[in-house]
Amino acid sequence: MSDTFLKSVEKSIFQNLSEQEFENITLKLFKFQYENNKVYAAYVDMLGADINVVKRINQIPFLPISFFKTYPVICGNVKVAEQIFQSSSTTSDTPSRHYVKDVGLYIESFLKGFKRFYGNISDYCLLALLPSYLERGNSSLVYMTNKLIEDTHNPGSGFYMDNYDELVEKLKQNEENGQKTLLIGVTYALLKLAEEYPMELRNTIIMETGGMKGRREELTKQEVHQILSKAFNVPYIHSEYGMTELLSQAYSKGSGVFECVPWMRVLIRDVYDPFRVGLVKESGAINVIDLANIYSCSFIATDDMGIVNPDGTFEVAGRLDNSDIRGCNIMAAEL
Numbered sequence: 596m597s598d599t600f601l602k603s604v605e606k607s608i609f610q611n612l613s614e615q616e617f618e619n620i621t622l623k624l625f626k627f628q629y630e631n632n633k634v635y636a637a638y639v640d641m642l643g644a645d646i647n648v649v650k651r652i653n654q655i656p657f658l659p660i661s662f663f664k665t666y667p668v669i670c671g672n673v674k675v676a677e678q679i680f681q682s683s684s685t686t687s688d689t690p691s692r693h694y695v696k697d698v699g700l701y702i703e704s705f706l707k708g709f710k711r712f713y714g715n716i717s718d719y720c721l722l723a724l725l726p727s728y729l730e731r732g733n734s735s736l737v738y739m740t741n742k743l744i745e746d747t748h749n750p751g752s753g754f755y756m757d758n759y760d761e762l763v764e765k766l767k768q769n770e771e772n773g774q775k776t777l778l779i780g781v782t783y784a785l786l787k788l789a790e791e792y793p794m795e796l797r798n799t800i801i802m803e804t805g806g807m808k809g810r811r812e813e814l815t816k817q818e819v820h821q822i823l824s825k826a827f828n829v830p831y832i833h834s835e836y837g838m839t840e841l842l843s844q845a846y847s848k849g850s851g852v853f854e855c856v857p858w859m860r861v862l863i864r865d866v867y868d869p870f871r872v873g874l875v876k877e878s879g880a881i882n883v884i885d886l887a888n889i890y891s892c893s894f895i896a897t898d899d900m901g902i903v904n905p906d907g908t909f910e911v912a913g914r915l916d917n918s919d920i921r922g923c924n925i926m927a928a929e930l
Contacts, residue, residue: 599868600627605700608858608886609707617860618652621884623669625655626891631670631814635892636912647743653862653873657882657896663840670696670890680867682839691839693735696890701842703774705739706746708856712846713777713800720749720769724780724788725804727754735839736804740779748914749774763792770798779835781806782819789826802833816851816911836911840889840895845909852908856884861909863901878902 604620629646629908630635632812635781639646639656649655656665658668663682667673676694678701683690709716721744730738751769755762764875769776776799779787786804801823802852820832831849845853845861863879865871872882888895900912 596632596718604889605697608889609703610857612857615859616888620886621655621893622649623887624889625649626778628670628892628894629762632668632892634658634666634668635894638662641709652860652884655884655894657864657872657894657895658892660691660721660838660840660898663680663693664689664887667692667694668892669694677739678731680738680839683734687738694841695842700740700889701735702857702888704741704843705742706848706920708844709743711856712848712854716743716746717748718775719747720765720774720776721747721752721765722765722776722778723754724756724762724778724784725754726756730775736835739837739844755913757860759788759792762788762870763794766794766796766799769845770796772800775801777802779804783784783821786819789823793826798828800833801827802830802835804835804837820851838892838897840888841885843885851910852904853910860907861901861903863903863909864896866900866915869896875903875905878912881909881911 600623604891606622607616607861608620626646631638635658638658642656654660658720662668669676673694675696678692678695678698680695681690696909706716713719721740723740723744725737727737744754747887751765755765765774776796777801778799782803782805785801795885803819803823816834823832824830834847834851835844836843836847836853843856843859845855845859847853853861860883861876862872862882862884863874864882865874868879869880878900881897881901883895883897885893885895898915899911900915902912903909
């Protein structure tokens, strides 16, 4: 396909696409990636799929997310990648790598996504219980958070991992001043803050990004949110659903229900029949369509379990059995 097509996709995907527009772009992008992404094409061919009979979104083959651990999933040569994002991993685990040809697409995706759900980032003071950009600049989450911190133009915004005393002082100061605040962090760090520094936060959004395995006793997400809500006297705990292999995020403003940005879709596949895709109100494995992944692969079969609701929102219900340990908690544990 021509450069004109690619430029038109770059301009159009971040708009409020109708379902028909989303499907049209998705199907064209599927053919482009099959023709230009050697890894994805080899996988589709291995399945024996005929790309000419793919007429609907749920007929598109979704690439297992594990391929990002062992192959460069990119359209064209890996040398064209501007940025390589890398997942957290244990010493015995191979990290995922996302070769990003145009990091500007990622920036546009997360800035517009954040604004859609939370308004102007310049209205916030952003406090991050995450490793800093200097420590984990190859993490897509840290990269996003660092850019958001810069765009707040607030001198108090920053990374506060393992610096709880200063973080608490900043939270109290912001509360006294009525400053809108976003506190984003890995689960185990937020739980430590809740246990050691409980306080009432009336002007603060608390957003957990997951991550606790190997750091402390395992809790369900519901249990985590109950602990955090009680400690900080807030009705809801927000969540971000994203991963190294995606350039877009979904957000939950409470109750564990996530909403995608318009250029992203979550579909549920049957665990026992991965080609049965599009289940509604049935538990299964999560497939993600991310149109921002123009130059890698937009069709990812994750290892997460979940349910899609009739309105397109979704809930995450855990991990597939025998899935690899993943998560931002390991990123922090490596330091």
